[in-house]
Amino acid sequence: MSQSAVDVPPKGGFSFDLCKRNDMLTQKGLKAPSFLKTGTTIVGLIFKDGVILGADTRATEGPIVADKNCEKIHYMAPNIYCCGAGTAADTEAVTDMVSSQLRLHRYQTSRDSRVITALTLLKKHLFSYQGHVSAALVLGGVDITGPHLHTIYPHGSTDTLPFATMGSGSLAAMSVFEAKYKEGLTRDEGIQLVAEAICSGIFNDLGSGSNVDICVITKGNKEYLRNYMEPNPRTYVSSKGYSFTKKTEVLLTKITPLLERVEITEVGEAMEE
Amino acid sequence: MQIFEYNGSAVVAMVGKNCFAIASDRRLGVQLQTIATDFQRISKIHDHLFIGLSGLATDVQTLYQRLVFRHKLYQLREERDMKPETFASLVSAILYEKRFGPYLCQPVIAGLGDDNKPFICTMDSIGAKELAKDFVVSGTASESLYGACEAMFKPDMEAEELFETISQALLSSVDRDCLSGWGGHVYVVTPDEIKEKILKGRMD
Numbered sequence: 001m002s003q004s005a006v007d008v009p010p011k012g013g014f015s016f017d018l019c020k021r022n023d024m025l026t027q028k029g030l031k032a033p034s035f036l037k038t039g040t041t042i043v044g045l046i047f048k049d050g051v052i053l054g055a056d057t058r059a060t061e062g063p064i065v066a067d068k069n070c071e072k073i074h075y076m077a078p079n080i081y082c083c084g085a086g087t088a089a090d091t092e093a094v095t096d097m098v099s100s101q102l103r104l105h106r107y108q109t110s111r112d113s114r115v116i117t118a119l120t121l122l123k124k125h126l127f128s129y130q131g132h133v134s135a136a137l138v139l140g141g142v143d144i145t146g147p148h149l150h151t152i153y154p155h156g157s158t159d160t161l162p163f164a165t166m167g168s169g170s171l172a173a174m175s176v177f178e179a180k181y182k183e184g185l186t187r188d189e190g191i192q193l194v195a196e197a198i199c200s201g202i203f204n205d206l207g208s209g210s211n212v213d214i215c216v217i218t219k220g221n222k223e224y225l226r227n228y229m230e231p232n233p234r235t236y237v238s239s240k241g242y243s244f245t246k247k248t249e250v251l252l253t254k255i256t257p258l259l260e261r262v263e264i265t266e267v268g269e270a271m272e273e
Numbered sequence: 274m275q276i277f278e279y280n281g282s283a284v285v286a287m288v289g290k291n292c293f294a295i296a297s298d299r300r301l302g303v304q305l306q307t308i309a310t311d312f313q314r315i316s317k318i319h320d321h322l323f324i325g326l327s328g329l330a331t332d333v334q335t336l337y338q339r340l341v342f343r344h345k346l347y348q349l350r351e352e353r354d355m356k357p358e359t360f361a362s363l364v365s366a367i368l369y370e371k372r373f374g375p376y377l378c379q380p381v382i383a384g385l386g387d388d389n390k391p392f393i394c395t396m397d398s399i400g401a402k403e404l405a406k407d408f409v410v411s412g413t414a415s416e417s418l419y420g421a422c423e424a425m426f427k428p429d430m431e432a433e434e435l436f437e438t439i440s441q442a443l444l445s446s447v448d449r450d451c452l453s454g455w456g457g458h459v460y461v462v463t464p465d466e467i468k469e470k471i472l473k474g475r476m477d
Contacts, residue, residue, distance in 0.1 A: 244441050255467070
């Protein structure tokens with residue numbers, strides 16, 4: 001309520017009190033801002049011993065690259081990871097929220113989390129917001145029932161697949177998978193295929209770029225290979241650096257010394273009992 | 274017209290060696306008319322944590338007041354200052370809470386964490402954190418700032434050189450943006466002191 005005197009931290013969930021004001025501004029002709037999107041290529045595949053997830057690392061704000069090395073593979077549980085495409089704030093918030101719910105569930109049941117549990121929690125949340133929480137996810141993990149790979153769409157529908165791609169680069173990556181995927185791949189073959197699919201997204205799709213992140217999940221073990229491949233290094237670095245011929249003109253300087261931290265050098269004598 | 278172009282702003286933060294710098298322009302306008310040339314966009318949360326807010330000026334001030342309130346509550350409860358990473362998560366949660374009717378501003382957070390390790394991050398208006406190891410930018414001049422910082426930034430700069438680099442990047446970018454400028458406001462923070470400088474820029 002906007003009438004309360006004290007702004008007490010709310011109990012969770014969304015708050016809609018600025019909606020009316022923002023609508024008024026939009027009607028006056030001011031267009032709403034664009035959100036940070038992860039244009040993205042995200043993929044997953046099931047191999048002989050488990051699941052491999054892969055993602056690119058570019059985050060875009062309209063046509064501008066806002067982050068050249070962001071993390072799109074989110075932690076859900078020690079044996080479950082989730083790649084996210086769509087609006088960056090939505091994928092981060094929804095995966096963090098379900099990750100916390102899974103941890104509480106693990107404490108209550110004293111069992112490792114199952115992938116299907118994460119899937120149901122995610123799809124229930126996304127469906128209840130009817131697609132307005134714009135998160136497209138590739139969820140993969142290995143639990144007591146074996147390796148699982150699922151895709152979740154922003155409106156809440158899910159698919160269970162042996163190999164999956166999502167995001168703006170999904171067609172480029174799917175073409176690689178359809179050509180080269182076979183059942184019973186070894187770990188190295190699987191990693192190479194995932195890297196190739198992500199690279200195909202990086203080089204052919206404008207919304208994806210920079211480096212390749214890979215996560216390999218097997219029974220009882222996971223390996224997060226951050227920046228597994230860096231096919232786009234900066235080639236124009238000047239060894240001399242940038243030098244300024246004219247210094248900036250300063251009108252006013254104010255220096256605030258901070259309190260020095262006192263270090264205790266001598267230990268006093270202990271009190272006699 | 275874009276909502277972020279109503280008031281005009283430019284904020285940038287850079288990482289140096291055990292220090293960080295955060296800078297902003299000083300113009301406050303209403304579309305094309307300039308109202309003030311000394312608008313404060315960067316605010317201190319505690320001695321080693323600063324937040325710069327770009328975007329709609331009314332939301333800049335409201336959000337700043339809410340964040341200072343939450344930090345003071347934290348100080349009373351925990352009897353210590355908030356770490357920059359924790360503060361970034363707090364700002365992200367406050368912004369995401371308003372996902373379907375957001376605060377129309379983009380924060381830039383800069384602080385010194387444990388072991389005097391500098392921390393910078395920026396967010397979009399609904400709280401998507403973007404951590405960077407070199408520099409972060411925000412505001413109407415952001416596209417020029419991206420280009421200027423990419424060219425001028427070097428890793429591990431000392432405080433003096435960092436000040437010069439961030440000032441040159443800010444002034445050269447706002448010169449190419451009608452809606453921001455009228456001088457610059459730079460804070461360079463090292464473990465021992467906070468240096469606040471006002472820059473002379475083009476007043477057009």
